[in-house]
Amino acid sequence: MIVVPILLFALAAVVIVVGGLATLKKLPGNSVFGLRVHEARKSPEAWITAHAVAGPVWLVAGASLTFGALVSLQASGFMWVIPAVTTVVGTIALSYGANLGARTAVLYDQNVSAKKNADTTGGCCSSGGGAETHDIAEAPSVDVNALRQAARQADNQ
Numbered sequence: 001m002i003v004v005p006i007l008l009f010a011l012a013a014v015v016i017v018v019g020g021l022a023t024l025k026k027l028p029g030n031s032v033f034g035l036r037v038h039e040a041r042k043s044p045e046a047w048i049t050a051h052a053v054a055g056p057v058w059l060v061a062g063a064s065l066t067f068g069a070l071v072s073l074q075a076s077g078f079m080w081v082i083p084a085v086t087t088v089v090g091t092i093a094l095s096y097g098a099n100l101g102a103r104t105a106v107l108y109d110q111n112v113s114a115k116k117n118a119d120t121t122g123g124c125c126s127s128g129g130g131a132e133t134h135d136i137a138e139a140p141s142v143d144v145n146a147l148r149q150a151a152r153q154a155d156n157q
Contacts, residue, residue, distance in 0.1 A: 054101030
């Protein structure tokens with residue numbers, strides 16, 4: 001059963017290389033490896049930031065797969081449970097890292113968009129002079145009698 005350790009070692013090598021490059025902020029933008037969310041691909045800074053968050057978790061996934069590959073070299077009987085569990089743990093860690101990276105990319109994109117909107121609108125309107133230039137919207141009036149009548153009807157039901 002040499003096929004299982006070879007497959008696990010190959011997968012672990014890919015995950016460790018990609019995770020290491022991502023952690024070191026050296027993973028080049030590409031369409032094969034890395035996050036495929038739109039927000040991560042918007043700019044090189046978003047790509048680097050998202051992968052810098054996902055990279056360390058991907059290294060843990062690679063370590064888990066490597067441990068499973070090492071155990072599977074000598075596994076027999078119930079020892080095959082260990083490579084199976086480490087493969088599941090590696091898959092979960094890989095998914096979790098991708099989730100963290102994708103969320104980071106979305107937050108980064110929202111932050112950049114908020115900064116752009118703040119720059120174009122002139123910042124905060126409470127910095128003086130903002131109230132004079134804008135019309136203040138009047139609050140809608142509330143019919144208190146209708147509100148009381150509705151409350152009475154609700155209480156009687």
